[in-house]
Amino acid sequence: MAISFAMPERVERERMMAQALAEGIMRPVSRQLDENEHERPVDFIKLIWPVMRDQQARALDRLKAPPDQEKEKKPRSPYLAMMVQIEALSWGDAGQYLCIPSPLLAGAAIEAVGTPEQKERFLRRFAEGDAPRWGAMAMTEPNAGSDTKAIETTAVLDPETHEWILNGEKIFITSGGLALRESDGIVVVWATIDRSAGRAGMRPFVVEAGTPGVTVSKPEIKHGIRASDTVSIKFENCRIPYDNLLGDPEVRREGSREGFRGAMATFDASRPLVAASALGVGRAALEFVKETLHQHGIDIPYDQPYHKLSAIQRDVLEMEAQLKAAYLLTLRATAMLDEGLRNSLEASMAKAKAGKAVTKVTQKAVELLGMMGYSREWLVEKWMRDARINDIYEGTGQINLLIVARRILGYSSSELS
Ligand SMILES: Cc1cc2nc3c(=O)[nH]c(=O)nc-3n(C[C@H](O)[C@H](O)[C@H](O)COP(=O)(O)OP(=O)(O)OC[C@H]3O[C@@H](n4cnc5c(N)ncnc54)[C@H](O)[C@@H]3O)c2cc1C
Secondary structure, eight states: OOOOOSOOHHHHHHHHHHHHHIIIIIGGGHHHHHHSTTOOOHHHHHHHHHHHHHHHHHHHHHHHSOHHHHHHHSOSOHHHHHHHHHHHHHHHHHHHHTTOSSOHHHHHHHHHHOOHHHHHHHHGGGGSSSSOOOEEEEOOBTTBSSOGGGOOOEEEEETTTTEEEEEEEEEEEETHHHHHTSSSOEEEEEEESOGGGGGGGEEEEEEETTOTTEEEOOOOOOSSOTTSOEEEEEEEEEEEEGGGBOSOOOOOOTTOOHHHHHHHHHHHHHHHHHHHHHHHHHHHHHHHHHHHHHHTTOOOOTTSOGGGSOHHHHHHHHHHHHHHHHHHHHHHHHHHHHTTOOOHHHHHHHHHHHHHHHHHHHHHHHHHTHHHHHSTTSSHHHHHHHHHGGGTSSSOHHHHHHHHHHHHHTOOTTTOO
16 A cells, blocks of 8 residues: 655644644643643633534534545545644643543444444534533453453343443543533443353443433542543443444354454554554654753754764654654554555554653653753653553553564464463
8 A cells, every 4th residue: 555645735734723722722731730630621622622523523424425425525534634633732732632522432433333323323412512522432440451351341131121231330431521421422331241252242332421320430640641531430220222332232152253343443543543642742752852952052963873973862863763663653554544444453553652652752851851851840751651651541552562463473362362
């Protein structure tokens, strides 16, 4: 597949708008929101909601368009546009970016496995109104983190009312409170309809705000991305309509991963976007280091051989190289999404590389800037804390490397775990 490195004009315009928002609205309150965890980035949310809402409206309209018109109306590279916007917003502040009012991961799951009717029913709320809305995705449980097949939340069909009854607890859910408590949003909840079937029994269900039997806990207190909302959600005899199941209710055994395919398709779409967020934090740190060194008379001579550079200059070059490598992998995974190609391998490669790169780059930034790097006066120490999550959620670094190894070597998850 050929990849063009020329950024389409429309995408570049959107990137510049996101960068302006990051500079003008997010950065000025970055430290304040880090110090006051659980305070919302109200100005960012207010400004970005109409943009997100109108984007969602256009996406839903395209779904309704007849097939021949659909192709014509479809923007050429929606995932590329998302990638560059997320990178720019995360340069501004990764925690605030995660408060973006949109279907977020719930949207990725619905897009991946929902029917056109479900897309309209669940996503329309993100395309209208003055009040912002959020979506979230709930997979993780107290006894099921990386090992997703261990989930214990159950969905049992009541044959009389034809409703699913959910019971269980989900933890560390990004934007769960915003979706269920602070707006008329949705959460896509992964539950098992047959525990004995392992992954084949897992299914995603949409739970709407206001559904009885749902309790949102108090928000987590975190190491980084402190502006982001992270909560636990309990489901106690929570009844939802039959049609809130995304995908096929039939459980096929004999090694089938049918149910889990929806999760994989969701992660294939979301991992490059997490990588993009990591890249934004990394760029923030790299630019700041270069600027600060420049003020001290140290520049990076790109035309000099490596052995003529100082240790600091080499460190900066290494930071740039790591971020550039992660950028190229992310671009590839994203371009494949836009082309409708299967990208599980590339998505995991991008996520694993970007997660590691941003962790190293931000640590190096703190190191190179000495005591001021460590001080809360500058944002560098915050970027180092914000960076760490990128190697944890949406599959840890180790889990993504396992996926890469399985894909390259042709092993199944039971053969290589
Ligand atoms: C801020 C934040 C936001 C989050 N948001 C969400 C969300 O919106 N929705 C959601 O569902 N979840 C969310 N999570 C949960 C996140 O996805 C999990 O933390 C992650 O999947 C890892 O699970 P765990 O924490 O239980 O770690 P574990 O799975 O217990 O892993 C612990 C360590 O062991 C390693 N490990 C585990 N298995 C293997 C293996 N087979 N081979 C090698 N190493 C292995 C891991 O890489 C890790 O280093 C969030 C977490 C955080 C911290």
